[in-house]
Amino acid sequence: MSGPAIGPMTEPGPHAPAAALSFRDRRRRMVSRVMIGGTGVAAAVTVLPLLLILFHLLRAGLGSLNPEFFTNVPAPVGQPGGGVGNGVLGTFILVALAGAMGLPVAIGAGIYLAEAEGGRMANLIRFVTDVMNGIPSIVIGIFVWAWIVVAVGFSAFAGGVALAIMLLPMVTRTTEEMVRLVPRELKEGALALGFTRWRTTLGVVLPAARSGILTGVLVALARIAGETAPLLFTAFGNPFWSSDLGKPIAALPVQIFQYAISPYEDQHRQAWAASLLLIGLVLAVSLAARFLIRSPYRSR
Amino acid sequence: MQQTYSGAPQPAAPATPGAPAAPQPQAGQGAPPMAIEADDFSFWYGSARALNDITLRIPQKRVTALIGPSGCGKSTFLRSINRMNDLIPGIRHDGDIRLHGESVYRQGLDVVQLRKRVGMVFQKSNPFPKSIYENVAYGARVNGVARGRRDLDEVVERSLKQAALWDEVSDRLDRSALGLSGGQQQRLCIARALAVQPEVLLMDEPASALDPIATQKIEELIYQLKDHYTIVIVTHNMQQAARVSDFTAFFYIGQLVEMGRTEEIFTNPREERTEAYITGRFG
Numbered sequence: 001m002s003g004p005a006i007g008p009m010t011e012p013g014p015h016a017p018a019a020a021l022s023f024r025d026r027r028r029r030m031v032s033r034v035m036i037g038g039t040g041v042a043a044a045v046t047v048l049p050l051l052l053i054l055f056h057l058l059r060a061g062l063g064s065l066n067p068e069f070f071t072n073v074p075a076p077v078g079q080p081g082g083g084v085g086n087g088v089l090g091t092f093i094l095v096a097l098a099g100a101m102g103l104p105v106a107i108g109a110g111i112y113l114a115e116a117e118g119g120r121m122a123n124l125i126r127f128v129t130d131v132m133n134g135i136p137s138i139v140i141g142i143f144v145w146a147w148i149v150v151a152v153g154f155s156a157f158a159g160g161v162a163l164a165i166m167l168l169p170m171v172t173r174t175t176e177e178m179v180r181l182v183p184r185e186l187k188e189g190a191l192a193l194g195f196t197r198w199r200t201t202l203g204v205v206l207p208a209a210r211s212g213i214l215t216g217v218l219v220a221l222a223r224i225a226g227e228t229a230p231l232l233f234t235a236f237g238n239p240f241w242s243s244d245l246g247k248p249i250a251a252l253p254v255q256i257f258q259y260a261i262s263p264y265e266d267q268h269r270q271a272w273a274a275s276l277l278l279i280g281l282v283l284a285v286s287l288a289a290r291f292l293i294r295s296p297y298r299s300r
Numbered sequence: 301m302q303q304t305y306s307g308a309p310q311p312a313a314p315a316t317p318g319a320p321a322a323p324q325p326q327a328g329q330g331a332p333p334m335a336i337e338a339d340d341f342s343f344w345y346g347s348a349r350a351l352n353d354i355t356l357r358i359p360q361k362r363v364t365a366l367i368g369p370s371g372c373g374k375s376t377f378l379r380s381i382n383r384m385n386d387l388i389p390g391i392r393h394d395g396d397i398r399l400h401g402e403s404v405y406r407q408g409l410d411v412v413q414l415r416k417r418v419g420m421v422f423q424k425s426n427p428f429p430k431s432i433y434e435n436v437a438y439g440a441r442v443n444g445v446a447r448g449r450r451d452l453d454e455v456v457e458r459s460l461k462q463a464a465l466w467d468e469v470s471d472r473l474d475r476s477a478l479g480l481s482g483g484q485q486q487r488l489c490i491a492r493a494l495a496v497q498p499e500v501l502l503m504d505e506p507a508s509a510l511d512p513i514a515t516q517k518i519e520e521l522i523y524q525l526k527d528h529y530t531i532v533i534v535t536h537n538m539q540q541a542a543r544v545s546d547f548t549a550f551f552y553i554g555q556l557v558e559m560g561r562t563e564e565i566f567t568n569p570r571e572e573r574t575e576a577y578i579t580g581r582f583g
Contacts, residue, residue, distance in 0.1 A: 118389070188384060189426040189489065193439035193496055194416030203438070208429050 057279060061272035069273060074239050074255070080266045084274045086241045090156070090250035091281075093243055094235060095225050097160030102167035103217060109168070110175025110213075111201060126176075132169040138229035140165050145233040156242075156249035159235025163224045170223065174216025178209040211292050218289040222282045228253035252278045332359040335500055335530040336381060340395035343376055345388065350376045352554040353395065358547070363522060363531045365545035365562065367538065369577065372551040374534045378502050381532065382418040383411050399500065416443050419493030423505040425485035427477035427492070432469050435477045435488055436460060440495040455495050463491035464521050483514025490521065494529075501525065503533040507540065519544050538578060542566050550574045 021029075068083050075082025109125065116122035144162040152158070182205050190200040206213075228251075231237070236248040237258060243249070252274055259271035336358035343351035351373045358364045366374040379385045381397055383404060397404050404414055427435050436456045440446045446455040456473070460466040465487040469480070477488055486506060493501060503522070507515040522531060522544045535541050541548055542562060549559035550571070558571045569575045 183424075183426065185422055185424050185426040186428065188387070188420075189422060189428070189492075191387070192382060192384060192415055192420035192422075193492065194412050194443050195439070196412055199442060203442075204428055 053279070057272060057276040060269070061274075061276035064269045064273035065276065069270075070277075073241055073250075074270075077262075078264060082270070084250075084252060084255050084270070084277070086238065086250040087252040087255040087274065088277070089241070089243065090235070090238070091225055091252045091278075093156055093245075093249060094159050094163055094231070094251055095221055097156065097245070098163030098167055098224055099217075099221060101160060102164030103171060106168045106171035107175050107213065107217075109172045111179055111206070113172065113176040114179035115197075115201070126173075129169040129172050132165075133173070136229075137166060137227055138232075141230035141233050144230065149234055152246070154234065154236035154248040156235055156245045156247065159231045159249060159251065160245075162230035162234045163227060166224050166227060166230060167220050170220040171217055174220070175209075175213050178212030178216065179205060181212065182208045214292050215289045218285050218292070222285040222289075225285070226253055226278060226282055228257050232257075252281075332362060334358065335360040335400060336532070337398045337401075338377075338395070339398075341377075341380065341397055342394040343373075343380060343385070344392040346390040350554055351380070354556050356549055356556055356559050358530065358532055360530050361526060361528070362546040363526045363533060363544055364547040364549065365541035366532065366534045366549050366551060367536075367541050367577075368551035368557075370536075371553075373554045374549075374551045375504055377551070378504055378532060378534050381500070381502060382415050382420055384415075384420065386411060416496055417498055418500045418502060419496060419498035420502045421486070421489050421493055421504065421506045423508055425482060425489050425509070427480070427485050427488050429476070429478060431474045432477045432480070432488060433473040436491050436495045439492055443496050445495065445497055459491040459495040460488075462494050462525065463487045464517065464524075465491055481514070483510050483517060486510060486514070486518060487521065490518075494525075498529070500530045500532065503531065505534055505536060508536060515540070538566075538580075550577065552577070 068081065069085075070083060070088065071085045072081070072083035073086045074084065109129075113122050113126055140162050144158055144165070148158045148161060149155070186208060187200055187205055190204040191197070195203070231251050231254050235251050235254065237254040238248045238250045240250075256271050256274045256278065259267040259274065262268070334357045338354050338356050341351060341354045342349065354373075354377060366378060368374050376385065380393065381399070381404065385391050393405065399414070399417065403409070428438065430438065433456055436459050437446075437452045440452060440455045440459075446452045457466060457470075460469065465484060468484060469488075477485065480488060486509075490501075490506075507518045510518065519540065522533065525531060526546075533541075533545065545562045547559065548562045548565040550557045550565065550569075550573075552573055557573050558565065558569065560570075565574060566578060569578065
């Protein structure tokens with residue numbers, strides 16, 4: 001009992017019999033349990049909103065879901081019935097348009113950032129994409145309005161551009177990260193065989209990063225599919241069937257917005273149903289992304 | 301010209317203590333012509349000097365082992381031969397390395413062409429996430445070694461046979477290469493390098509991640525391949541160097557301490573440091 005304390009944690013007190021836990025030990029154990037329990041509660045609270053949203057949407061929107069809802073255009077104001085078929089089509093067209101314009105650029109930029117690593121230009125671009133990621137989507141809408149809509153009018157094209165701008169930073173950064181995850185050895189193996197850098201990237205690095213990039217792309221597409229603000233002054237919305245890229249086009253989120261602010265009870269119900277439909281589509285895409293996340297490094 | 305090079309500059313003087321003996325395999329009668337010649341080659345990563353005036357000769361169609369403790373520069377030297385270090389930012393070199401008389405650092409040299417002539421096998425096997433067939437065929441196709449399915453089939457079969465892998469995989473060429481065992485993957489990587497028909501094969505600790513049986517297969521393979529290729533192998537395993545190589549070069553802290561016939565290096569080294577390393581007193 002006379003020696004110095006072995007470590008700062010041991011209490012050389014006479015009140016601590018060797019076998020039993022000291023008060024201090026018990027308190028430490030308690031604190032640990034409480035903290036771990038706290039993180040568990042936080043995790044549960046995190047998923048709670050999704051469950052509540054799904055529950056509420058099912059309750060409020062399921063009743064209005066019927067075949068007509070998927071295939072019809074909105075009924076004239078004040079009349080019951082009608083659907084959001086044109087909105088579903090419009091959202092698909094807008095997302096496809098945004099993908100066609102934004103994905104090649106974003107994936108190319110992501111490869112550039114991954115290859116250039118710490119170059120000054122790369123760091124600048126990386127910083128700019130991070131800033132872009134933080135731009136409020138309504139600002140992007142106003143920007144596209146000022147540059148495109150003012151010149152050529154409300155159109156599906158303008159909506160596609162706005163969504164493509166949203167897509168760029170998201171897909172650029174995920175592509176960069178996925179390409180960086182490809183083992184350096186694999187890249188060196190290709191280069192050592194006498195491949196050019198371009199061939200190495202296209203033939204070896206990209207295929208190895210493919211599933212990760214695809215996942216990032218799907219998540220980003222799901223994200224922009226639900227955007228409302230950038231479409232308000234660009235795609236504008238359209239109560240009729242339209243697939244003309246030069247004309248205003250309907251979009252599911254915009255329809256939800258318009259129904260929700262309308263004074264008619266029936267349109268409120270349709271807003272709930274359309275929300276349910278939209279979240280269903282987004283969830284389906286997210287689930288698809290999860291399946292694709294499997295790495296090619298596990299043998300088939 | 302090659303002849304004058306291998307003859308002239310090295311009086312092999314172990315008499316001067318401290319100075320690394322200018323090492324060279326016997327350049328006398330019947331000595332093979334040189335595949336790789338380095339002259340006062342130095343290399344820096346940023347401001348850190350990794351190689352210090354390396355001068356050595358690597359003979360054709362022989363196995364040359366580079367040995368030395370970790371961080372001694374042997375891998376850096378190996379990767380300088382096919383310029384794999386070019387990828388690293390902030391590198392610098394001085395002096396020259398020649399491949400069959402032609403400088404690999406001369407201006408205007410096409411690195412892609414160089415790497416076609418100098419194949420490389422890495423410490424960690426790195427097959428492409430493709431089929432076994434594609435792994436071997438891809439490089440051959442890209443480099444124009446073979447065109448058309450027939451040609452390619454032939455190249456793939458020959459390369460896999462050369463790498464002593466054909467019998468194990470001939471019935472599942474279309475399966476993913478990632479399903480092979482570590483030793484098979486490494487032999488696949490060797491087949492992949494051979495398919496491009498290189499002159500020199502660089503091996504960076506090719507067996508260090510393998511079990512003894514797979515290691516033995518790789519060593520037997522090296523033994524068979526040296527009739528056709530110049531092989532340079534970096535290894536941490538002294539027994540391996542003694543077993544597979546004809547010549548051995550001992551590196552220490554960025555310097556070439558000595559180089560000579562393997563049996564001489566292992567039985568009768570000229571340098572105190574070589575003996576100390578080989579007998580396990582450090583490293």
